[in-house]
Every structure is written in structure tokens, then in C-alpha cells.
Amino acid sequence: MTSEKKYSVVIAGGGSTFTPGFVLDLIKSQDKFPLRQLKFYDNDAERQEKIAKAVEIIMKERAPQIKFSYTTDPKEAFTDVDFVMGSIRVGKYEMRSYDEKIPLKYGVMGQETTGPGGMAYGLRSIPAILQIIDWMEEYSPNAWMINYSNTIAIVAEACRRLRPNAKVINICDMPIDDMDRMAAICGLDSWHDIDFNYYGLNHFGWWKEVRNKKTGEDLMPKLKEYVKEHGYWVGGDYDKSTEASWEATFRKVADEYALEPETLPNNYMQYYYFPQWEVANADPKHTRTDEILEYRQKIVFGECERIVKAGTAADNIWDISGLHSEYIVDICHAIAFNTHEKFLANCANNGAISNMDPDSVVEVPALFGADGIQPMATGEAGRFQRGLMMEQQTCEKLVVDAYVEHSYNKMLQAFTLNKTVPDASVAKKILDDMMVVNKPYWPELK
Ligand SMILES: NC(=O)c1ccc[n+]([C@@H]2O[C@H](COP(=O)([O-])OP(=O)(O)OC[C@H]3O[C@@H](n4cnc5c(N)ncnc54)[C@H](O)[C@@H]3O)[C@@H](O)[C@H]2O)c1
Ligand SMILES: O=P(O)(O)OC[C@H]1O[C@H](O[C@H]2[C@H](O)[C@@H](O)[C@@H](O)O[C@@H]2CO)[C@H](O)[C@@H](O)[C@@H]1O
Ligand SMILES: [Mn+2]
Numbered sequence: 001m002t003s004e005k006k007y008s009v010v011i012a013g014g015g016s017t018f019t020p021g022f023v024l025d026l027i028k029s030q031d032k033f034p035l036r037q038l039k040f041y042d043n044d045a046e047r048q049e050k051i052a053k054a055v056e057i058i059m060k061e062r063a064p065q066i067k068f069s070y071t072t073d074p075k076e077a078f079t080d081v082d083f084v085m086g087s088i089r090v091g092k093y094e095m096r097s098y099d100e101k102i103p104l105k106y107g108v109m110g111q112e113t114t115g116p117g118g119m120a121y122g123l124r125s126i127p128a129i130l131q132i133i134d135w136m137e138e139y140s141p142n143a144w145m146i147n148y149s150n151t152i153a154i155v156a157e158a159c160r161r162l163r164p165n166a167k168v169i170n171i172c173d174m175p176i177d178d179m180d181r182m183a184a185i186c187g188l189d190s191w192h193d194i195d196f197n198y199y200g201l202n203h204f205g206w207w208k209e210v211r212n213k214k215t216g217e218d219l220m221p222k223l224k225e226y227v228k229e230h231g232y233w234v235g236g237d238y239d240k241s242t243e244a245s246w247e248a249t250f251r252k253v254a255d256e257y258a259l260e261p262e263t264l265p266n267n268y269m270q271y272y273y274f275p276q277w278e279v280a281n282a283d284p285k286h287t288r289t290d291e292i293l294e295y296r297q298k299i300v301f302g303e304c305e306r307i308v309k310a311g312t313a314a315d316n317i318w319d320i321s322g323l324h325s326e327y328i329v330d331i332c333h334a335i336a337f338n339t340h341e342k343f344l345a346n347c348a349n350n351g352a353i354s355n356m357d358p359d360s361v362v363e364v365p366a367l368f369g370a371d372g373i374q375p376m377a378t379g380e381a382g383r384f385q386r387g388l389m390m391e392q393q394t395c396e397k398l399v400v401d402a403y404v405e406h407s408y409n410k411m412l413q414a415f416t417l418n419k420t421v422p423d424a425s426v427a428k429k430i431l432d433d434m435m436v437v438n439k440p441y442w443p444e445l446k
Contacts, residue, residue, distance in 0.1 A: 006036035010077050012132050013087035014040025014070050015047035017300045023055050025325035027063045033333040040070035041077035054304035058313045078139040083332045086147030090124040091441050093289050098437045100287035106426050109278040113151045113203055114271040115420035116430045119399050122154025124441040126403050129155050133166045146331050153202035153396045156346040157361045170346040172202050173324045181232040182210055186219050199353050199378040202346050202363045203268035204392055227257045260384055275420040331368055338370040345373045354380050360393050408445040
């Protein structure tokens with residue numbers, strides 16, 4: 001589809017390891033989502049510049065028609081834009097490392113977006129995301145923010161409650177990645193060949209239905225046969241660049257499926273079904289953050305440095321674009337061109353899951369168009385799933401209460417209620433350690 005209009009996009013989190021991927025996929029999509037301008041915004045000038053200097057070269061060589069700039073000034077960043085792509089990490093990897101390591105100190109699973117670590121990260125993200133929404137509304141009132149910045153479930157609950165009319169859509173690529181694996185398992189090209197019914201919370205959900213989009217064939221029986229042995233691990237060429245810890249995650253789906261074989265789980269259920277297994281298999285001194293510093297961050301920043309030194313990206317062999325970046329570009333395209341394609345959104349339930357409260361934030365299929373999202377009805381949640389979701393979403397709501405009320409006790413209740421934490425005394429120890437390191441980012445909790 002082509003149009004006269006060309007769009008202006010700002011990536012908030014210009015220094016993100018995913019930014020070069022966004023850029024490469026935006027360039028690849030110029031025939032369907034044409035840009036006139038691309039900007040980066042970050043609050044760490046030095047980190048952003050390392051990526052931006054390489055992107056400047058890439059843009060000159062591959063898309064000179066698009067005006068490119070980068071800034072730490074919010075007015076410059078958010079003026080004259082149609083889309084904000086959110087990819088910030090408040091506190092960067094230094095704070096992610098604490099999110100993972102502090103709970104482990106007390107025998108509790110430590111993970112980026114789940115358990116106490118995920119709640120700590122969510123509380124850090126709320127004020128930064130609300131601030132970006134406010135700048136977007138002030139400087140580009142017609143713009144849409146498509147946000148990846150975690151912890152999405154908590155950020156989405158804060159948006160629902162505190163910015164109910166904002167043009168912000170909180171998204172996650174995990175179900176897309178899982179569905180792409182399902183497609184590969186069934187011999188299909190990509191997740192685009194699959195139709196689905198999925199429901200849950202972010203990083204906490206289940207497929208009720210998976211079909212071949214073209215023929216309508218029910219793929220659940222075939223998938224279940226495969227998943228009970230291999231989980232969502234595909235192997236071979238498909239997984240040639242997948243890191244070892246992701247392999248373990250996709251294989252673990254076999255155990256998650258065995259627990260509830262009527263549906264197929266989001267791979268993140270491992271953290272709630274098997275938190276003690278996570279602890280037993282973790283190295284408290286070397287967590288996922290350390291792996292990223294040694295691998296993804298090294299590759300991305302190393303390649304940027306190499307391009308800048310060479311003064312060209314012509315021999316650039318690195319391409320970290322992929323599902324993550326394709327997905328956000330496809331969503332911007334769907335909104336820009338009012339396509340009403342089916343993706344997934346984290347939004348107020350309002351009946352999408354019939355036996356959950358209207359004000360629950362849920363992750364469900366939705367049609368994406370010029371007016372934003374139209375969430376779809378997914379039917380009833382199973383008893384097991386509903387019980388789990390009620391507990392988890394209450395934790396997410398309590399974190400937002402803690403933010404609004406500056407309440408230590410609400411945060412302690414959130415930690416205590418969480419399925420990954422054994423009791424209130426352990427919750428308190430974790431929270432007290434987290435209070436110290438999060439001082440620059442959290443509201444003062446009293
Ligand atoms: N929703 C999803 O499914 C999904 C998938 C992958 C990654 N993510 C999220 O994407 C984000 C980026 O991940 P990454 O690993 O590339 O992180 P990263 O640490 O490499 O980059 C994040 C950038 O955000 C910047 N930043 C921090 N606070 C900011 C603020 N207040 N304003 C502007 N910039 C700020 C940092 O300086 C840094 O350059 C994270 O939130 C991550 O959890 C989400
Ligand atoms: O440990 P990380 O930073 O590698 O991953 C944490 C994120 O994991 C999911 O995103 C994956 C995505 O599903 C996969 O397809 C590929 O693009 O990598 C992404 C990041 O590694 C999850 O959806 C995110 O919310 C997490 O932040
Ligand atoms: Mn996600």
C-alpha cells in the first residue's frame with residue numbers, strides 16, 4: 001500500500017540495544033511505511049551517540065531521503081512526530097542486575113519482568129513513561145506511542161489509571177515469538193500464517209486456539225504432540241543464533257504444558273509454575289544481565305563502533321532486526337494505514353476475558369487501526385488460569401497503588417502476594433534491599 005503522506009518517528013531509548021534493529025526494519029519497510037523523519041531520544045547522551053553515529057552512516061547510505069537526528073532535549077524529540085516507539089530501560093542494565101540478584105540472595109527467583117525484580121522495574125518505569133506520554137501530548141498531540149518498555153503489565157495499569165485517554169499502546173513480542181515457533185513446528189513460514197485465540201496478562205498467558213490462517217486447520221493437536229517433548233524449541237537453522245538460556249526457556253515449555261494440557265502456555269509461565277527450579281538453576285553471581293553485557297550489548301555497540309571507524313556500513317554483516325522490530329513497525333503501519341490487522345495489546349479488559357473484571361489489564365488479541373485498538377472477545381478463562389491471573393494482576397495493581405500513594409506497605413503487599421515469594425518476611429528483606437538501590441528512581445515510599 002502506498003500513500004502521499006510520509007511519517008515522522010522518534011525512538012525513545014535511542015541508546016537501546018534494539019534501536020539498530022528498529023532502524024533496519026524501518027528502512028526495509030519504506031515501500032509500505034514511508035518516513036520523512038527519524039529521531040532518537042535518550043537521557044544518556046553518550047550511550048545514545050554511540051548508536052546514533054553508526055545510524056547516521058547507515059541512513060546516509062541506505063535512506064538519504066529520511067532526515068535523521070538525535071537529541072536529549074524532549075521538546076526537540078517529541079515535536080512534529082506521528083509515532084513514538086518506546087524502548088527505554090530506566091536504570092539501564094545496572095538496575096536490571098539488582099532486580100535479578102537481590103531476590104536470589106533470599107532464595108527467590110530473580111527476573112527482569114516477573115517476581116520482585118519485575119515489580120521493582122515496573123515501579124521505576126512508571127514516572128518515566130508517564131513523562132514521555134505528557135511530552136508527546138504537549139508537542140505532538142496527534143501522535144501515537146507504541147511502547148515496548150517493561151514492565152509492560154505495570155506500565156499498562158499505570159497508563160489505564162493515570163493517563164486513561166492517552167494514545168499509548170503497550171505491546172509485547174513474546175506471544176509473537178512463540179507463535180512464530182508454532183508456525184515453524186507446523187511447517188508454515190511465519191506467525192503471519194497463524195490465526196489464534198490467546199488470553200492472559202503480559203508475560204502470563206495461554207493459547208486456546210491455533211489454526212492455519214489459510215485453511216482453518218486446527219493446529220493444536222499437532223502442536224501438543226510436539227510441545228510435550230520439545231516445548232517451543234525448534235532447533236536447526238531456525239535457532240542457529242538463539243542463546244543457550246533462551247533454548248532452556250523454550251524447552252521448559254514442555255513442563256508448563258504438562259501442568260495444563262488444554263491450552264498452550266506463554267513461555268513466561270515457567271517463572272510462576274517453577275520458581276524453585278529457576279532458583280536452583282540460577283547463578284546468583286552471573287544472571288541474564290551478565291549474559292547480555294557479554295553478548296547482545298557487546299555485539300550491538302561493537303558493530304556500531306566498527307561502522308563509525310570504517311565510515312561505512314556497506315560491508316555490514318550484522319543484522320539484529322527480527323520479529324521484535326518487524327512487529328513494532330507493522331503496528332505503526334496498521335495505525336497509519338487503518339488496516340485493522342490482528343495483533344496483541346495490553347489494555348483494560350472490558351469484557352475481553354468474560355470472567356475477569358472490566359478494569360483488569362489483560363493481554364488479548366485486538367484489531368489495530370487509525371483509532372487505536374479494538375480488543376477482541378476471547379471467552380472465559382479456565383479456573384486454574386483465572387486463579388493465577390487474579391493473584392498476579394492484584395500484585396500489578398498494588399505496585400501502581402504504591403506509586404500513587406508513595407506507600408511502602410502497598411509495595412510490600414505486592415511482593416508478599418506474588419506467587420514467586422514464600423512469605424512476608426522474605427518479601428520485606430528483598431524490598432528493603434531494593435529500596436536502597438532504587439532510591440534515585442522510585443518515589444519515596446513511606
Ligand atoms: N515488551 C517487550 O516484549 C519487550 C521486548 C524486548 C525488550 N523490551 C524492553 O525494551 C526496553 C529496551 O531494552 P534494551 O535491553 O535494549 O535496553 P538498553 O538498556 O539497551 O536501552 C535502554 C535505553 O533507555 C535509556 N533510558 C533509560 N531511562 C530513560 C528515560 N527516562 N528517558 C529516555 N531514555 C531512557 C537508556 O539510557 C538506554 O539507552 C526495555 O524496557 C526492555 O525490557 C520489551
Ligand atoms: O533477556 P533479554 O533482554 O534477551 O529478553 C527479555 C525480553 O524477552 C522477550 O523479548 C524477546 C523476544 O520475545 C524475542 O523474540 C527476541 O526478539 O528477543 C526479545 C528480547 O531478547 C520479552 O517479550 C521482553 O518483554 C523481555 O524484555
Ligand atoms: Mn515482553
